[in-house]
Amino acid sequence: MLNIKDLKVTVENTPILKGLDLAVGAGEVHAIMGPNGSGKSTLGHVLAGRDEYEVTGGSVEYQGKDLLDLEPEERAREGLFLAFQYPVEIPGVNNTYLLKAALNAVRKHRGESEVDAVEFLQLIKDKMKIMDMDESFLSRGVNEGFSGGEKKRNEILQMLVMEPKLAILDETDSGLDIDALKVVAEGVNALRREDRSIVLITHYQRLLDYIKPDHVHVLSGGKIVKSGDHTLALELEEHGYDWLKKEAASA
Amino acid sequence: MSGEQSNSARNYELAHAEVAHQLPSGGWLDTLRREALARFGRQGFPTRRDEDWKYTSLKSIEKQRFVPATGAGAEPDAAWLDQCRIEGLEAIRLVFVDGFFDAGLSAIGELPEGVRVQSLAAALADESEPLKGRLGAVADEDMHRFAALNTAFVADGAWLHVPADVELEKPVHLLFVTTADDTPRLVQPRVLVSAGRHSKLTLIEHYADPAGASAFTNVVTEIDAGEGARVEHYLLQEHDSAAYHVGSVHVAQQADSAYVSHNVNLGGALVRHDIHPRMLGEGAHTVMNGLFLVGDGQHVDNHTRVDHAVPHTGSDEYYKGVLWGKGRAVFNGKVIIHRDAQKTDASQYNGNLLLSPMAEIDTKPELEIYADDVKAAHGATVGQLDEDALFYLRSRGLDARAAREVLTFAFAGDVVARMGLAPLRERLEAAIAQRLPGGGLA
Ligand SMILES: Nc1ncnc2c1ncn2[C@@H]1O[C@H](COP(=O)(O)OP(=O)(O)OP(=O)(O)O)[C@@H](O)[C@H]1O
Ligand SMILES: [Mg+2]
Numbered sequence: 001m002l003n004i005k006d007l008k009v010t011v012e013n014t015p016i017l018k019g020l021d022l023a024v025g026a027g028e029v030h031a032i033m034g035p036n037g038s039g040k041s042t043l044g045h046v047l048a049g050r051d052e053y054e055v056t057g058g059s060v061e062y063q064g065k066d067l068l069d070l071e072p073e074e075r076a077r078e079g080l081f082l083a084f085q086y087p088v089e090i091p092g093v094n095n096t097y098l099l100k101a102a103l104n105a106v107r108k109h110r111g112e113s114e115v116d117a118v119e120f121l122q123l124i125k126d127k128m129k130i131m132d133m134d135e136s137f138l139s140r141g142v143n144e145g146f147s148g149g150e151k152k153r154n155e156i157l158q159m160l161v162m163e164p165k166l167a168i169l170d171e172t173d174s175g176l177d178i179d180a181l182k183v184v185a186e187g188v189n190a191l192r193r194e195d196r197s198i199v200l201i202t203h204y205q206r207l208l209d210y211i212k213p214d215h216v217h218v219l220s221g222g223k224i225v226k227s228g229d230h231t232l233a234l235e236l237e238e239h240g241y242d243w244l245k246k247e248a249a250s251a
Numbered sequence: 252m253s254g255e256q257s258n259s260a261r262n263y264e265l266a267h268a269e270v271a272h273q274l275p276s277g278g279w280l281d282t283l284r285r286e287a288l289a290r291f292g293r294q295g296f297p298t299r300r301d302e303d304w305k306y307t308s309l310k311s312i313e314k315q316r317f318v319p320a321t322g323a324g325a326e327p328d329a330a331w332l333d334q335c336r337i338e339g340l341e342a343i344r345l346v347f348v349d350g351f352f353d354a355g356l357s358a359i360g361e362l363p364e365g366v367r368v369q370s371l372a373a374a375l376a377d378e379s380e381p382l383k384g385r386l387g388a389v390a391d392e393d394m395h396r397f398a399a400l401n402t403a404f405v406a407d408g409a410w411l412h413v414p415a416d417v418e419l420e421k422p423v424h425l426l427f428v429t430t431a432d433d434t435p436r437l438v439q440p441r442v443l444v445s446a447g448r449h450s451k452l453t454l455i456e457h458y459a460d461p462a463g464a465s466a467f468t469n470v471v472t473e474i475d476a477g478e479g480a481r482v483e484h485y486l487l488q489e490h491d492s493a494a495y496h497v498g499s500v501h502v503a504q505q506a507d508s509a510y511v512s513h514n515v516n517l518g519g520a521l522v523r524h525d526i527h528p529r530m531l532g533e534g535a536h537t538v539m540n541g542l543f544l545v546g547d548g549q550h551v552d553n554h555t556r557v558d559h560a561v562p563h564t565g566s567d568e569y570y571k572g573v574l575w576g577k578g579r580a581v582f583n584g585k586v587i588i589h590r591d592a593q594k595t596d597a598s599q600y601n602g603n604l605l606l607s608p609m610a611e612i613d614t615k616p617e618l619e620i621y622a623d624d625v626k627a628a629h630g631a632t633v634g635q636l637d638e639d640a641l642f643y644l645r646s647r648g649l650d651a652r653a654a655r656e657v658l659t660f661a662f663a664g665d666v667v668a669r670m671g672l673a674p675l676r677e678r679l680e681a682a683i684a685q686r687l688p689g690g691g692l693a
Contacts, residue, residue: 048642048646049642049645049646050642052638071645071650071651072642072645072646073645073646073648073649073650073651073654075646076645076646076647076648077648081646082646084643084646087643088637088639088640088643090637090640090643090644090658090661091661092660092661092662092664092665093644093657093658093661097657098644098647101647101648101649101653101657102647102648102649105647105648105649106648109648141661142643158647162647162648
């Protein structure tokens with residue numbers, strides 16, 4: 001599905017990712033944890049195609065293609081989805097408009113016909129039920145005035161509509177109350193299929209209770225410094241990152 | 252005054268002499284016209300040394316010889332004219348070709364008792380002299396020199412009168428079109444509106460040209476809003492990109508009257524609007540909405556001036572501009588709160604979106620406050636499209652062009668939403684989508 005090799009990325013001449021390797025197979029769930037500022041969101045943005053990040057080395061292969069060669073919208077249509085850590089508010093652009101445009105963009109790309117207003121409304125209502133979202137969100141501007149938790153739900157709603165192959169969720173669990181966390185986890189689990197992969201960027205073990213990862217990685221200082229199974233997350237929860245830094249220093 | 256100035260003014264005097272015998276005449280009208288011509292001759296063309304014209308050069312107009320239109324022989328293309336209709340709008344429709352009323356193309360229909368909707372020429376020819384004491388009564392020709400030029404040539408246009416307590420349900424659509432041929436024309440219609448006490452009317456002043464028409468339109472609109480009257484005024488400027496337009500709107504507002512202006516600028520090479528409501532009676536209220544889309548080779552200058560002359564009046568101004576290419580625009584919003592105008596509530600905003608680094612806007616709010624118990628707020632912004640929002644939309648599958656258009660549209664959308672007539676909003680939305688660089692919403 002995704003194969004990242006020795007990825008090096010700089011922002012405004014500051015190296016952020018310094019030789020990152022990560023392989024995600026079809027159907028797998030990976031969790032990426034790591035200290036603040038270690039480069040987790042940078043990785044997400046680079047994969048989604050944000051151009052202010054400069055890739056200075058390495059390669060990213062996605063479904064057999066050179067991902068770095070594609071425009072952000074092409075990546076999205078090819079099934080790569082990033083749920084943003086900080087979703088953008090876009091006043092004046094209707095939430096429904098964006099959801100429908102997003103859906104039709106991927107459908108068109110897959111050679112399917114565009115949905116009409118009636119079909120769309122039915123589809124979106126079903127997905128909103130999963131996300132326990134009120135229909136009034138449809139008539140508002142994209143994320144406009146949404147609370148932190150509502151924005152995160154809206155991200156997952158978009159994901160459910162676009163049905164990506166590879167979903168990268170950047171701290172979608174942060175700022176959610178306990179019930180909302182369950183709802184978001186249900187949303188993610190509703191998407192799971194053996195040909196779909198999920199990368200969860202998170203600081204907390206709690207989300208991983210609901211979505212059990214196959215692999216857990218620690219990103220620190222722009223590299224994956226440790227990988228393991230779900231028990232690694234428990235270990236991190238207990239001991240923090242200090243022991244890893246020491247381990248890295250002595251290595 | 253420079254020699255150059257009087258030279259170009261002189262050209263207009265000569266042109267005037269050539270058509271003078273064709274202009275309607277009569278005692279008071281001749282006097283009015285003569286005085287206006289003399290005034291324009293004295294003042295001449297404004298230059299950039301004039302504070303009000305600092306950012307707008309009239310050189311491109313001055314160096315050309317525009318021939319005064321006489322309304323003879325010109326006929327617009329029927330298919331093209333059809334596109335100028337506002338779809339879905341049921342209106343009283345008056346069409347003017349090169350500034351002259353064309354009865355054959357117009358449809359006025361039955362009017363409520365006492366309502367007058369007719370050509371200015373017909374009203375000038377009326378023996379009961381309905382325009383005497385009205386024409387030129389609201390316009391301030393010392394402040395607006397081109398208004399004097401218009402008066403000097405006044406021959407045709409529209410005369411609207413709605414008597415007291417009458418609500419004119421159908422909007423009045425005044426469509427001004429020009430015709431294209433080798434001689435660029437000087438087109439000078441006049442619009443005169445009198446809204447009686449507690450009357451209501453909606454007026455659409457609409458300008459359009461066939462492709463390549465480089466006429467110079469100099470229009471004056473005078474609106475007298477009686478006590479408690481409500482006048483909603485759309486200015487829809489869809490000129491061809493070769494056209495020149497100078498226009499001023501003068502409004503006298505009596506107590507408790509409401510004047511609502513929607514000033515939309517989509518076309519033109521050089522466009523200047525002056526909108527000047529004066530609140531003369533307590534409880535009067537003005538709303539001014541504006542939208543200008545300005546691309547390569549275009550210069551659009553909006554000057555508004557609101558005079559709060561008495562207590563308890565309000566004004567609410569909201570203008571937005573979208574510029575691209577080498578487009579240039581000027582916004583100058585003057586709000587004058589006179590000494591006696593206590594309890595005035597005035598707000599003004601001008602937001603601008605620059606889609607290219609070459610585009611330029613000069614925006615300037617000017618608040619002059621001589622009363623002490625007032626509320627006045629103003630703000631101006633100039634910005635680019637939000638890169639984060641662009642990326643967000645693209646990450647949801649919208650291509651770069653569509654994403655830019657969606658955001659531009661969102662920026663302009665709230666001004667459009669302030670306009671009451673749905674068919675106009677729809678026309679505007681389509682026009683915006685079409686005029687934006689790239690064109691066409693995905
Ligand atoms: N546009 C930018 N300009 C300058 N520095 C940036 C930019 N984007 C990211 N950085 C820097 O890159 C580093 C990595 O940031 P990133 O957002 O990827 O961290 P993170 O691992 O997601 O942290 P967190 O857990 O707090 O979300 C930080 O030091 C950040 O300040
Ligand atoms: Mg982050």
